[in-house]
Amino acid sequence: MEGAKVETRKREFSGKDAGSVRKQIADAHTQEMVHRSKPCAGKVGIVQALCGTGVFLGLWFVPAMMGYNLIDQPVETLRICFALSFPVLLISYSTLRLQPEICPMWWAAFRGLLSLPVGIVAASFVGTVFGAPISYESAVKTFHWAALISALTVVPVAVVVGGSWSTWHRLFARTEPDGPLELALCLSAHCAAIGSWVGAWPMPLDWERRWQEWPVCCTYGTVGGYLLSVIFSIAWYSANRGASSEGEKKKVN
């Protein structure tokens, strides 16, 4: 399941620029720039912690304050969660954008915004193909779930990386992240997707609980996977802070 959304999305893009070689060269150029300007691990950790808190608050606390919960009002809750976490993700990740000297912050946020509908379409497709019901009510739920999951997977990458398809390819098709930022992006996207996948397993059980319905348990899986990845990567940074900076120094030498 991992990276599926992105890949389906990529398919659309690859169709567009299949022939244009010049763009490819530009991409290669961007990639080189990526290697040059890497944000430090500490900043990535802070951004991730911020996003994690945003998602956490958005799914549990704010809806609870407004009298909603995911099980009884999944659509409303997902909407609140999305409304809260999406701006946080957009703004905080755009501080981490590559090539800040060329690319202004509004542009980074804008391309994140652009990527959202594409992500929603792709995620809805994958969700439906995996078995999400097709009736109108369910389609609304699928749409909201797709919005949340693409905000957690596609949007940060679009904000940070932009149109560098080779980086997208490296992150999602090959899973070979380079550096703490890419690791964070790759890990959280994969964890959210895999979490959603795992979350679907209890659905056929005959426990007749309302949380087994689409998309409640998948949402729990998505957010759970995302939060786990955030916690894990922050822990990893704080543990490896000294080591990684030494490593980078060595590379420079």
Place this chain on the structure above:
Amino acid sequence: MASLFRRLVTLGVVALLLQMIGLLLFVLGFFPVKPALDGMSGAESFLPFCKVDDINELDRPLHDEQYDFQERNLDLPAKYDRLVFMVVDGLPAEFVLGRDGRPPARNFKSAMPFTQNLLSNGSALGYHAKAAPPTVTMPRLKAMTSGAIAGFLDVAYNFNTQKLLGDNLIGQLARAGWRMVMLGDETWLKLFPNLFERHDGVSSFYVKDTVEVDNNVTRHLDYELENTDWDLLILHYLGLDHVGHLGGRSSPLMDSKLREMDSVIERIHQTVLSKSPLSSRTLLVVVSDHGMTDGGNHGGATYQETDALALFITNPSTKPDLQVSPEASGSTFLQDAAYQVDLVPTLAILLGMPIPKNSVGALLQPLFSSLPPELQLKALELNSWQLLRLLRRRSPHSVCIADICQNQKTTDGDRSSPPSKQGDNVLRYCTLFNLAEEKRKQWSENGKEASGFEETKEAYLQFIRPTSEWLASGSTEKRLTFVFSGGLLMLLSTVLFLLAVYQIHKATFEDHSSKCEVLRVGTSRVLILIAVGGVSVHAASFGSSSFVEEEQFTWHFMLSTLLVALVRASLQQFKFESDDAADAISDPKDLMSENSDTLLADCRVKRKHNPAIGTTADQSRLLLLVTRRKLITNQVFQICFLLVVGRILRSWHRSGVNWTHLPDVAKTLENTYPPVIAYIRAGCLFSVTLMCCWIVPKSLPESIRRITQLCLILSAMLILLYFTCSLPGLTSRAAAWELGAWTTVSAQGVYCLLGGSSLLAFATFPWILFSRSPCKVSSISQEEIGLLAESVQENLETSTLEYSVKRSMYATGLVFVSCWSLLQLLLQQSVNAVPIALLLFQLLMAVNLFHTAHAWAPRWISVLTLHWLGASAHFGLGNSNTLATVDVAGAYIGLSSHSTVLSGILAFFITYGSPLLYMQGLLLSINRPRALQEKKISEFSQAWLLEDIILPCILPLAMNSIILTSFTGVLYIMQDHLFVWSVFSPKYLYVVATTVCTYTGTLLFVAVGGYSIFVTSFRIQQMDGVGVAKRKV
């Protein structure tokens, strides 16, 4: 290499044999067929238990004598001479009697005022008569009349047999000369043909009709109720079940339907039970065959489905007959839980008949409470004897039962000493029986006091109740040695299969990794994780009954996961200019070898068309890059197509148990406008035929292509003829008979045409398609040929062998797949036409995908994907893990006379249409021979045998053996689970059938592959012989 082949083949064959033996042992040990008694009970059933044995041993032809049990039975005369047996299909007892001491829902109560009144004034006695699963009408009627609950395998054995052959109440009544009338469900006529003087059978086919179906029964009531020429009147009302199927328990139609039933009961009561001269000797029994779930379905083992009703109503003047026990009279909502089979001994004794031989029911004692104590005890004794007879049949070597007999013969023997030290149930029942007999003896010796009577009665009931339950539960002793040795053998075979798969994987992996290591290793790791993880999760999920019931979700989810992973693997091959630049610098050749042969071919074609490009290395690399991208885009689209088709198939039928009542595509089509299905079906037939004609292999000579296409079109036309003839409501009834003959003939014609063309393709294609491989000898320099003449000769043979075998296997596979799809269109129910067409497209798409993708998809991936596609679509065709979904109707298409074997095979073909299609698809998924043309002669080796012949045989067997073995383990662990007979055992039958399906598919593959190899090598030898002869000349 050769030794590896031999080892693998030996391994596979040994594992297969072990699995077969193990499976047989396990089934024999785990599912004991319930031993049943033959013949009908006669006068001997009124004799003491052991004396009957003597009679049997002496072989006195008691059955042939005058039927004289009425005289023998003078001490327990019949209480009723006339019976009205009213079946209300699907009525839950809860509607009439309430549940857990609570009265029924108010609307139900007010809908049946008369019945409720009867219950409250004590002239009716109601029971919750628990029905045994499967809660479907025919088995329930069998149980209600014979009193036997079939063993699990009996249900499977008797799937097609309709006539009730065992000893049963209706048969007994017929033998006693009762005249019978049946109105209602025609199932009765199938069960008891030629027994009824008058009958009007209604069909339960049109579930949407809730009114006419009951009016057709009620319209005869005026006549029949006035009439006195019958002794047994059976009324079977289907309407309530139809109401349930349409709207569930809370359907708005339910109240009026209950009111209608109540008025029928009232009418019978007012006429037959009150005014008729025979009224005091007439009994009205209102029963239901099963209950229904909230959604109105039935078939399973939940309380709601098994909660059937048994209501006994008698003449108001003989009211004290039905003394309601004092504590219950306050609230009329009796909590007396009984079993449906209890009806049989109760009715038998009430009507003065012998209890049918295999009845496991217990007497409903309250119905006898008006009889004098002696007769009550006599009735209990008869029931006990009969149960004891069954008990002896069940455990024939039990010492204690033999002892009971001896004790009876030698009256006062050493009764005190326990017979043996077996602490099993049978011993307990023996002791209880002895106790009851003793009590009875004491009672009669002590002058038949009232207190002693109650005690004796209790003693008998204490024997009868648990014995009956034990006999009904079917828990006969399992043969543990069989079970364990069978399980061990299956485990061993699984290990052997996995070993074989591992060896193949290692060998092919080594073979490939020498060519291109990096990409395939990376791809393989994720795919291996998904394959191994998927199979393990699937095997582990059987531990939960829900996952067994809803297996379609698991399959579909796993398949989608695999396909998405394939998208990822395909995208991994996507290359960017910058990557290529690096690659090109390091090793320009590397790029070429990684790419598939097809890609190169495409590239060459392009260069031919446009010679301007492709001169310099740079440009050719660019071209390659673009072609590769196009290829990958195509692959991704193809996989997305597979995903979408898989999703459509998933939603076509809502298989499973818990959500079957929800709408799905098939139900929507059937409910909205049925005629449209016929058009869709015809459209699917057209497109499938077109597709089949198009895919007839182009490598064949033109004439043979034409003949094959002609055969396919001809059979498609016959199928169309069949469709038109079998349209319901097309013509009048008179013409229907003629059309019936036509349908049979056209279906038989289709069988002949399709079977014939498949057989011919199988037999002739290896001969027709033999040819020298068109691979490039020229690429080897002349000196090399001179130097390596012998090895080149050898390679030439290998390449010819590979080329010809693959060509003929591919062509045969195409013909097989076409014929199979057309056959499925004929056999499957009409809503399944679209899924079949989709399946064919899906298969061809998948095959095409793997032909272009063998650069990154190892061979086992394609086999695995095809296997999973087939298994997932199995549920898309409406199958599930309950026996209820087996399409028995289709199994009679084209059969002019009843044949269990033929209809069994047809039912198997229908049920396993999709997995078998994909097993045939394995023939197509061998690497396409076209790709071989690009190979150099020096590259040929025997390795293709491993990948294209051995792997497609071993891998499906291995995957199936994992499922088989793990589910065998689950079944053994779950043997005391509540759902063992309703969920796990039916699934085990399916697992066994899937195993048979895998065997069939593998056999087909081996047959086609082996035959092609045999023919081709024979031709090569022949050719060599000619060559040698020429050289000599």
